[in-house]
């Protein structure tokens with residue numbers, strides 16, 4: 001089994017939380033887990049040139065972890081919800097900001113590469129690892145979770161055959177059962193309502209095309225590209241066609257975070273999706289669980305079902321497993337070890353030990 005370690009150096013705009021001792025911790029984690037490479041980011045202030053030099057001496061590749069359609073601040077053009085509201089993230093703090101930018105806006109598509117050129121281009125990275133390549137989830141509320149409806153995005157959906165006038169009328173209904181997926185198709189969903197089915201397909205196509213453009217900008221700079229994608233039960237609902245995205249990348253890391261009660265964590269996204277849909281006339285109940293053949297999306301059996309689908313993809317897949325313990329991530333050494341064992345028994349490439357191998361929990365547990 002192949003392993004990559006992921007390390008967090010602090011939020012984008014605050015001070016770096018990284019010290020020289022962290023390079024020793026990173027090298028020690030690489031050694032303990034026999035990792036082939038490291039993903040590190042995204043604060044601009046960490047000593048990346050020293051880190052990449054130290055890791056290159058050990059023949060390890062280093063990827064810069066970079067957000068794309070969120071986090072990049074003042075220059076980003078915010079997404080617009082279907083009610084016309086400018087997107088504001090419900091979760092935002094010193095380390096993370098879950099406000100989402102419009103994924104079709106050219107300024108936003110160019111922002112990650114511009115940010116790279118400004119802060120990281122001479123730091124010796126072998127590749128980039130692109131995060132937040134999606135629309136907002138229901139963690140930011142119902143309207144945000146429906147995606148971007150700025151003029152550019154509406155025009156895109158129309159070109160893909162979605163009658164936006166009819167869509168707005170549908171969304172005005174008090175009962176919105178049409179938002180419940182009808183069937184699982186690969187790792188995506190189909191919807192009984194033809195208009196909604198087309199809309200979800202168009203949303204995913206838009207994200208894939210934009211991510212392909214962002215990836216191409218980094219390849220032009222001689223860099224490899226990894227992608228941080230959502231766990232399969234949620235990915236398509238927020239614009240990620242995992243199979244198509246895999247075609248743009250050297251590797252992908254589905255964040256199958258089964259014990260994380262924060263954005264991208266399975267329990268968190270499932271709870272917010274159910275609550276927000278229910279509050280807006282759509283009782284999704286246990287439909288996703290039923291489609292994935294489980295009664296719990298965080299369960300071992302559902303994890304195995306996801307790995308079986310992911311093993312069919314045309315690029316290397318590393319399942320993200322949370323190894324750092326926080327007040328919203330109740331990981332344990334047993335959970336990590338069992339998860340790694342399950343991945344070993346599957347046909348995917350391996351694991352990314354996420355999202356911070358520098359945490360004391362990792363240092364003390366292995």
Ligand SMILES: [Zn+2]
Nearest residue numbers: 102148150153
């Ligand atoms: Zn838009």
